Amino acid sequence: MxxxxxxxxxxxxxxxxxxxxxxxxxxxxxxxxxxxxxxxxxxxxxxxxxxxxxxxxxxxxxxxxxxxxxxxxxxxxxxxxxxxxxxxYTTRHSEFGHCSNEAYRYTPHHDPSRPVSGHVEEDPPYYILFTTYISYLLLIIIGHIRDFFGKKFYPKDYRHLMPFNGYAALNSDFDSFYTRRLKTRLDDCFSRPVTGVPGRTITLLDRVSEDELNTFKFTGTKTRALNVSSYNYLGFAQARGACADAVEESLNRYGISACGSRSQGGTLDLHVAAEALVARFVGQEDALITSMGFATNSATIPALVGKGCLVISDEYNHASIRFGVRLSGASVRMFKHNDMKDLESLLREAISQGQPRTHRPWKKILLIVEGLYSMEGTLLDLPAIVKLKQKYKFYLYVDEAHSIGALGAHGRGVADYFNIPPHSIDILMGTFTKSFGAAGGYIAGSHALVSRLRLRSHANAYAESMAPAILTQIIASLSCITGVESSAPSSALTSSHTVTASTDDSRDYRGPVPASCLPSWIELSPSLRSGEEGRVRLRRLAFNARYLSRALIKLGFITYGHADAPIVPLLLFHPGKMSQFSRLMLERKTPIVVVVVGYPATPLVTSRVRFCLSASHTKEDVDLVLDACDEIGDLIDLKHGSGERWPLEEIKRRAVELVEME
Structure with a gap:
């Protein structure tokens, strides 16, 4: 063609x-x-x-x-x-939807006079909970009956669960039960192969199964669908544009291979520039970049705490945090999700009682929380935690994997959103895999702290350093968000990892990036260099997130999370509805790709679909999602929310009013 x-x-x-x-x-x-x-x-x-x-x-x-x-x-x-x-327009833009309507913008902000909304769990009618528990009970009973007779009459199909020829069973019968009896039946929803850029739309590789979803065969065809399943918050995951051009140029200059370990001389000028830009962006003195997001937590936490230290962790913290705490050898205590009263009670007990048995004071108390919780869509109550920090003198570690670049008027995360000085937080962690369309993560804090981590963190001493192309994507996308000073570009890069904190702004956020901090070969258009494009993307993301969240509630669905969060969980409850919802969304005239999540990633009876909004989506895209949810919600009985309900057409017509409602 x-x-x-x-x-x-x-x-x-x-x-x-x-x-x-x-x-x-x-x-x-x-x-x-x-x-x-x-x-x-x-x-x-x-x-x-x-x-x-x-x-x-x-x-x-x-x-x-x-x-x-x-x-x-x-x-x-x-x-x-x-x-x-x-x-x-007579066609669509597949990677980033065009929207010139200034009404479809919103600047996220927090009203200090209002308390931060906590995690509110709305229960469905009792028959929904009853049938959900019954479905799991039937699944267990029938599954074990099938296993019993299957081992007797079809031993070849169960060989991996039974001792064979002197060898132990490959898998535990009990541990693999959930995988065999539930997850496998949803593999067409959980494991969809994709290709290309996960932008506004995404391309699926079509496949079929002839053995009850145990194996799949590709048909050779593709399906392009509206993508509300990726963490592409600001839409920088594009194959075209200034960032992509800069990455292509870096491949020509540096090649495609990684640089080796940082401790073995794998540091390039791009590493120095990227770390300085990150520190400047988040308002800290210094920053350390790692090549893997998961390892940013799991390898850094053991370098911060050890035996004799106490880690206080939110019960919904990410697996990378839990793994890092386990490796550190420190004691750990959990508090209820975003419950400040429970946290303060735990702090008082920990400080007064000290270490177990000896009752000696803790060497260090480190509170680890997330800025935005990806499964719940809830925001950290940072103002309350900062007050507790001033009162009880613990160290604060904030994981901003999902909030950096997605929250705040300037995209600088929860501290920006709540207008709190970033130096109130001791350690800021974040990833580049979401808002920046890259890979890896960072740790930001004081110069003394980051210098120590350069020596003690395994992610810095032993892991491969970040590839030049990824560093270029980070530098280019960061520059698009903050803007670049109008001074003439220079090939000189920052010569030190340390960025001096500003004394003019109480939040320690500097303005546009000096042109001298960028490689001279990175070319950005005037709209990107001015920061206007970054501001528009942040405001579009905020509008999309608030519109979808508020609209689903008005349609009668039960949702979790904060209105300004780009993650909108819609509760399905029943495990069988996960596959129904996902398949029905994909089978629509305009296919829609969603993420469904169930146990053990969520509590047993809170299976959900998790919408991930992006600045690349337009209002019409969100309207498509609402159309689909409205029809499917009626079909499989999902509308159990309380409160006032609006007709779908009224929601679309009053979208701007709905977004601006407090």
Whole structure:
């Protein structure tokens, strides 16, 4: 399949992608201020229309001098450049949806006069809980009956569960029961193979099973679906654009191989620049970058605490935190999720009683919490924890894997969202796999702390250092969020890992990145260098998150989490409804890919679907999700929430009002 390409004189002949994007940005700005012949403002198309597999493969311009061609892949559209507001859309933008309607923006903020909303669990009707428990009971009884007779009559199928030829069983019968009897039946929902960029849409590799989902065969076809299942919060996971161009240039300059261990001379100028930019971004003195997000926690925590230390951990903390605490040898106590009263009671007991048996004072007390909890969608009550920290003098470790880049007016995480000085937090941890479209993670804190971690953290001393292409993606995406100073770029990079804290801003957040901190070969368009594109993405993400969360509640669903969180869990309760919901969403005219989660990742009776919003989504995309949820919710009986309900059409019409409601 081929596509035509017709360019305007003003856009043709550009020597680089950066110049072309700059011209597009200029035309977009002009389009927002078009004045008609009668003096009235001419409205331009506000958003990319809803996804349509049967849509045309060309953009149609509203004027003769602006037409942009589009690449076509498997009959689905992949625009080669971001479109402008001047275009009348007849197709969709697959990686990042265009939206010029300023009403579909929201600046997230926290009202200090209001308490932080806690984790509220709304119970469904009793018959839902009763049938959920009954379903698990039937699953266990029938499953064990099948196992008993299966071992007698079909021993070949159960060989891995029984001793054979002098060897012990490969798997434990009891431990693998849940996997065999429930997870395997949902493998078509849990293990969907994908290809390409996980942007606004995602491409699935179609497959079928002929043996009850035990094995699959690829059909050779693909399905492009609306993607509400990826942590691509700011939409930087794109195959085109300034970040992708910078990564391509870094591959040409540095190659594709990793750099080796940091302790063996694997530090490049890009490592120094990235660490300085991260420290500047989060408002700390120094930062350390690791090549794996999970290891950022699991390898750092043992370097911070050990025997004789106490770790106080939220009960819903991530597995990487639990693993790191276990490796450290420190004592650990859990407190109820986001329950500040339970936390203070635990602190008082721990400080007064000291270490077990000896009752000696603890060498160190470290509180570990997450900024945004990925399964619940809840935010950390940071103001209350900072008050407790001032009172009880413990150390505070905040995991911002999901909140960095996704929360706050500047995208700097929970401290930015609650307007709290970042130096109030001793250790800030985050990952680049979500908002920044890269990989790995970071630890930020005081210069003395990070210097010690460079020596003691196994993730720094023994692991492979981050590849140049990934570092470039981090530097480029960070620069897009913060903006770059207008001074002339320089090839000089920061010569030290330490970034001096600012004394002018009480939150220690510096402004745009100095051009001298970026490699001279990274080219960004004017809208990206100014930080305007980053601000727009943050506000679009906030609008999408609040709109979906509030709309689902008005439709009658039970949801968890904070309204400003880009993760929106919708409760399904019954384990059998996980597969039904996921399959029905994928079978719609416009397929939608969702993530369903059940036990043991969640409590037994709180199976859920977890929507992950992105700045790449448009309002029409969220409307598609609401349409699907409304129909499927009625079909499989999911609307058990309390409170006022609105009709779907009223929700769509009053979307802006719904988002701005407190």
């Amino acid at each position: 081929t596509s035509k390409k017709r360019s305007s004189p003003s856009l043709s002949g550009k020597s680089s992608a950066a110049e072309y994007l700059s011209a597009l940005s200029h035309k977009d700005a002009l389009a927002r201020n078009v004045v008609g012949v009668n003096g009235s403002r001419v409205s331009s198309p506000s958003t990319t229309p809803a996804l349509s597999i049967a849509s045309s493969s060309m953009y149609t311009s509203s004027s003769d001098d602006t037409e942009i061609a589009e690449l076509v892949d498997d009959g689905l559209s992949f625009p080669s450049v971001p479109p402008t507001s001047e275009i009348v």
